[in-house]
Amino acid sequence: MKTRADKAEELFKQGYNCCQSVFGAFCDVAGMNLNQAVRFASAFGAGFGKLREVCGAVSGMTLVIGCMDGYDNPAEKEGKVALYGTTQQLIGEFKARQGSYVCREMLGLAPGEDLAEPAVRTDDYYASRPCLSAVRDAADIVQRHYGIADIE
Structure with missing residues (x-):
């Protein structure tokens, strides 16, 4: 068995960006195969297309979170409030772990x-950037919050 954090790390080490790595680790939850999930998530890497804003x-x-708790009725006020609350809670946990x-x-x-991109993924790269621990933390937070099963 492999945790979702393990899968996210594996994907990141294969060269996927941070967003692709986390979302790809939950592609089954999203009802997508890996290729669909990483394509869907691809523009969110490097803080939204390398703008260095919200971490991928x-x-x-x-x-x-949207796959798990998202709403599709724009009039559903309670669903929106609950979704935003969960999102803020889980991002707050990420910030507590990562500092930002x-x-x-x-x-x-x-x-x-x-920084120059795309960077070559060497041991120095992994040692100098928080990205690997960030993808692990993000996947761990979501898996624990929702009680999502490990991957076989």
């Missing part, structure tokens, strides 16, 4: 500063 791991986490949910801040970048 958090974006992946919120996509899963903003990609730029997590990478220690000043506004407008950036």
Whole structure:
């Protein structure tokens, strides 16, 4: 058995971005295959298309939250309130673990500063960036909150 955090880490080490790695680890929950899920999540990497805003791991986490608790009736006020409450709670847990949910801040970048992409995924890369622990934390938070089963 493999936890969703293990699967997210595995996907990240294969070269998927943070959002793809987290959402891909829950593709079955979303009713998608892996190819569909990573394509769907692809533009959210590097803080929304390399804008270094909301961390891609958090974006992946919120996509899963939407799959689990999302609403489809725009008049459903209670559903929206509950969804936003859960989203804020889980992102708050992520922030408590990682210190931020903003990609730029997590990478220690000043506004407008950036890193070369796509970076080669070496041991130095994994040691110098919080991305691997971020995808693990995001997947762990969602899996624990919803009681989603491990992967066989």
